[in-house]
Amino acid sequence: MTKKALSREKPILMEELDTGFKFEVTEEPGGENIKRCFACGTCTVVCPVFSVNDQYNPRKIIRMILFGLKEEVLKSNFIWLCSGCYSCYELCPRDVKITRLMAAVRNIAVREGHIPKPMELIVGLIEKFGRILEVSEFENIVRSKKGMPELDLTIPELRKVLKRTRIHDVIKSSDIDE
Ligand code: SF4
Ligand code: SF4
Incomplete structure (x- = not known):
């Protein structure tokens, strides 16, 4: 399921995008700095989850949010894979505070009724x-x-x-x- 969620087999269609999603995330406590990300990839390189499961890619998740792939992000289980280790939090050059950001995205997902049954x-x-x-x-x-x-x-x-x-x-x- 995770693999499917992060590897799109179809093109991104403009009508599928929710361009307001990034604003929703910035208003959620923890998500305030998402628009600062300049996609350097440091978070992904230091992420211990990514090192064992390359389907969990924080840089890519942030891009998906900024693009407006709301349903794809919120209905996925990959936002639940973050272990909260704070490695990315310490090293992000743009102070995106990714650990808190992932919690913010999960909070939105739960409010909208999406949470892995396990x-x-x-x-x-x-x-x-x-x-x-x-x-x-x-x-x-x-x-x-x-x-x-x-x-x-x-x-x-x-x-x-x-x-x-x-x-x-x-x-x-x-x-x-x-
Ligand atoms: S380390 Fe920070 S700026 Fe770099 S990709 Fe990750 S969130 Fe974006
Ligand atoms: S806090 Fe989450 S996203 Fe950041 S390095 Fe740790 S597991 Fe990866």
């Missing part, structure tokens, strides 16, 4: 542990031996917040299966 697993972990990793008493024992504070394993407020987002309903009705 994200339900991650949402479940966050609901249960407050994190995307399982946390148990074992971690707290290890932490206390190292003089670190215990992690709070009860997170009722977070569950309430997640419930209010109705994230499970969005995932169930999403059109992204993988």
